[in-house]
Amino acid sequence: MIFAHMKFFSKIKYPILKAIDVSGLTFLSPVVRLCYGEEPRVQMKKISQWILIPICAIILFIFLWAYGSTVVKTKSGSVPGPLETLKAGESISKFGNYEKAKEEAYTLTGPERDEALKKAQARLGKMDPIVKAATDQVGGAKAQYAEVIKKRTSGMTSRRDALKKSYSANQSARKASLAALADTLTPGNETAYENFMKEVKDHTDKTDLEKEELATLAKEIKEIEDEKSDDVAKALFAQTRAAEERQFLQKQIDQLTTQNKGLKIETAQAKIQEDARVLLTLTGPEAVKAAGKIAKARSRLVKTEESVYAGPKTLGYQIKRSILCVFAGFLIGAFIAIPIGILCGLNSTFMAAMTPFIAIFKPVSPIVWLPICLIIASAVVPSPDDSAFMDWLWEDAWILNHYDINPAFIASAITVALCSLWATLANTALGVASIDKDHLNVARVLKLGFWPRLFKIVIPSALPLIFAGLRISLGVGWMVLIAAELLSSSEGIGKFVWDQFNNGASDSFAKLFVVVFVVGIIGLLLDRIMIVFQRLVSFEGSPTAI
Amino acid sequence: MLELKNCSVSFGPPSNRVDVLKDLNLTVEKNEFVAVIGFSGAGKSTLISLLAGLQKPTTGQVLINGKEMNGPGPDRGLMFQNYSLLPWLSVNDNVKLAIKTVFPKMSKSEVSDKIEHYVKMVKLDHAGTKKPHELSGGMRQRASLARTLALDPEVLLLDEPLSALDALTRSELQDQILNIWENDKRTVVMITNDVDEAVLMADRIAPLTMGPGATLADEFKVNMERPRARRTLNDHPEFMRLKTQITLFMMGLNKNSKNDQKTPLIPMPDIRPRDFALPSANIRLKNKNNQPTTAA
Incomplete structure (x- = not known):
């Protein structure tokens, strides 16, 4: 409809359709045809079938994925959902950008280097309070969450303590009665011994049961304590981000100053010139030594000139x-x-x-x-x-x-x-x-x-x-x-x-x-x-x- | 001069050998137009393969200019029944491949002149850059003709060149082929299953008998002056006579062949179909007077 009356566009209609066909992106051809107003109803039907339905399927998949990720728990934490994955992708690309910036910083020279350095230092100056705030936030969130956990588990812990106390009292009472029974035993009396055996067995069974009950309770408490809080996770994420940025800025500044290729070359050249001047005044074995030093420095300089930034792989x-x-x-x-x-x-x-x-x-x-x-x-x-x-x-x-x-x-x-x-x-x-x-x-x-x-x-x-x-x-x-x-x-x-x-x-x-x-x-x-x-x-x- | 001497072609293992062609004798003089006419399945394509050298005779000899033929070659331009254009090349490039192979030393401009010449000759100059699949059947056959002519062959072998075309295209192409042949005479052997076409185009018509073991029967000479006018053809007594004669001969062949076939007769069971018609008076009445019946 839009293009149908324009001569240029009507000329390129079939080339476009052919290009779409050749590239195998046939789902786009109804869109193009619709733009030319060709059988709008047919095209709309095709678009809804080949574009809208797949989009709906993708959305449905994302919801199912988000739900499924909360259900499955593994040793390495819960399965990441769409949001976590997106964040991970973001952090991967951020890491890549940092590395790229560092690589650039390594080769910068002259006023460009100075400018970049100024910018990085200004940003770094602002980073400390940000990192501190983030750390405080983490501390706060953790403390808050610990409070919550404590509240949730306090009933259970006091119950556990009470049980522990009563069980140990029971146990020592049973032990005492067993000792008393043992004293009354007359050798040769089989029924008495049998009774005694029964009592001992009863005691061990009870002790096991009590231990098991305490262990279950402790496990339940531990489970609650191990639960992760979204707030803490968020605060930790922000803290990591801030710390990463600060670290990046420090490293970038290193690349702009001490590690900088241009600066390294300059200092090396200055040193060589200086040494060469000194060499002019020397004779004999000292001259041999100094000349050798210069030669070595020169070959190192060549290596520095050829070097590239060596960082981790992105x-x-x-x-x-x-x-x-x-x-x-x-x-x-x-x-x-x-x-x-x-x-x-x-x-x-x-x-x-x-x-x-x-x-x-x-x-x-x-x-x-x-x-x-x-x-x-x-x-x-x-x-x-x-x-x-x-x-x-x-x-x-x-x-x-x-x-x-x-x-x-x-x-x-x-x-x-x-x-x-x-x-x-x-x-x-x-x-x-x-x-x-x-x-x-x-x-x-x-x-x-x-x-x-x-x-x-x-x-x-x-x-x-x-x-x-x-x-x-x-x-x-x-x-x-x-x-x-x-x-x-x-x-x-x-x-x-x-x-x-x-x-x-x-x-x-x-x-x-x-x-x-x-x-x-x-x-x-x-x-x-x-x-x-x-x-x-x-x-x-x-x-x-x- | 093209000669077949007592040629036979058989296929299959020695224990169960089938003779497709048997004791074939044919002599085609220089610049003569010979049509071979036969029923489908008689072995016409095998015959043309024999002449082209694509098929070796089991017994007998194929001679060209008195010498034994040794494999196919561009001196015998074969125009295939199903065009056989290379689908990944345009019409021009198909013709170019033929020219380049036969005249490897020709300069670029000469080659392109020649391509233009032959493509124009078959009236395809407007479609030279098109691929075969973009052409109609008739155009493809013309492109195939152009490629065959571009070989500049001594002998032109046409294997049912027009049988896949519709009647109108067919007559147009017949005229074109005749026209080209009359302007630039050369030896032509054409396979066909159309009596009219054979009589219209050929100097001589050799009927192929029914297979298996087909052979060439006595030939018919076409004593008609050239150029032959298509418009007055049906009033031409010689044309009508030959046409009738050949048609009757061919039909006789068909009949003989059916008599020859020794298929045992299978007696049919003596049964009568049951009548499922409804005994409704209405329906009968409706159909009685040829009234238009409407679908229920």
Whole structure:
């Protein structure tokens, strides 16, 4: 309706719809059609089905999740609900921002550095009262809550104390009567001994019962005392936030002053100049010593100039490295799977030779491949000091720069490749084997040689299925990668999961929930990218994926 | 010159061999237009595969210019029954693939000139950049024709090129093919199942008998002057005579083949269908006078 009368917009209507179709975001097309006023009722029906209903489902899911999280209690506290997860996500992103600011601070120089320093110091000056207020708040909340707990348990504790007293009195009374009974025993009188035994048993049974009752009561009291208060939790959260910010500001100031790269370089240069001036006055062995010192200082200076900020890894970095790793593994897998798949499709003898390997290796779990890859990779991959190539990868490779291509990374990538190549292999073989016979006859009539036939007929015809396979491979690879990183301690999302699992912080459980969504959304995006590629190479009547 | 000498094609294991074609003899002179006519399933496509070299004869020889044929090649341009255009290439690119393969050393501008020439020849110049699936059946067949012609073949083999098209498109394409052939004479073998089409287009018509073990029966010569005018065709005595003669011959073949089939007769049980009609007088009355009955 809105766009229908404008010439420009009516011109781009079909390109937009086609782009939506290619990208697989078909749920958007009724919205576009509605904007052009095309059959509003039909479009509204589609919109309510494909947009409103999913939104309702999501809302319903969030409510169920919020309810469910209050029901299930675990050793690491209650299951995080949507709100906790959101907060954890916020704190992850805050941590990332802090690290980014520190990294920036490390390289700042001149007036920019001064300005940043002034700003950070001003903020830090304000932080102390804030932190103090937050700490007071926590103390207050805790004291208040302790009061509440005390009130709730006071009846129970006094009852417990009274019981304890009366039970111990009972016990000593029973013991005394038993001792008296024991004195009256005449040896040989069986009935008397039997009676005595009964009394003793009665006494122990009663004592056990009393102990049990006291223990139950103590447990109930403990349970109440252990209950966590929302107010305390909130106050603690605010305190942590404030403390974190203060700590960040201190560290940032460090990066701007003592740790600052520019300042370090300046002082080092000044020192070298000074030493050089002194050197000019020296002769003999002293000159040798001073010159050596200067040379050492110079090489240290070069290292400082090349250095980058070394802080803890943020989730953003782990995500980037995981994506890099999954694509590395995916490409390795594709380079193996596509040629072998084509050969399998072209030649049934080769297919017969490969079938046992495919059948046996395909179901092998990443957990099995990973240690093998790790051992081999750490043995085969040289350290950057020994190999120029590794050094180049480590230091200068444009895209890999600062991503630490270590054996663990390579092992993870190869594991991804080994687990993900099968889908591509099978689909490529199928695509090549199921080429339309008429197209092959065309090749025969044209008398195409092997390579032209491969590149002009076979591969274009198999391409839709190859890409369908690649799409499945990338999905599998992404799933495998997280597990591989978790086990190999290769920096990445898997490592983040492992760190959070081992970390006892109050929100690490919630951070795992954040990771679920992060992994899911990235997987979705990867899939979408592959769908676009797949649609671009597809043609009418092309075979579809298996 | 294209020759089939005592060719047979059989399929299946030796114990259960089926002869599809048997003792085929055919000679096609240079620049002659020969139509092979036959029923579906008679083995027409096998015959054209034989001529194209896609199929080797089990016994006998296929000769081209007196030499034994050795596999398919672009000198025998085959136009496939179901177009066989490469679906991922546009019309122009399909033609280009053919030109590039046959003339690998041709310069870029020459190639594009040639593409334009052939695409124009089949009147597809407005749809050159379209993919096959965006075209109608007739347009696809024309694109296929353009690709075949672009090979500049010595022999043009047309495998039922028009049988998948509607009648109007069909006659239009018949005229186009004839036109192209008359302007640029070459040897043509066309497979068809349409007597009219065969008589209209060919110099000679070779009927293929019913399979299995089909062979070529005595040919009919078409003594009609060219160009043949479609409009006056039905008044042309020779056309009508040939058409009747061939049709009768083909129908005779069909009858013979049915007689030849030794399927045992299955006696039908002697039963009469029961009459489920309602004995209602109303319904009978209504239908009696051919009154329009309305649905209840």
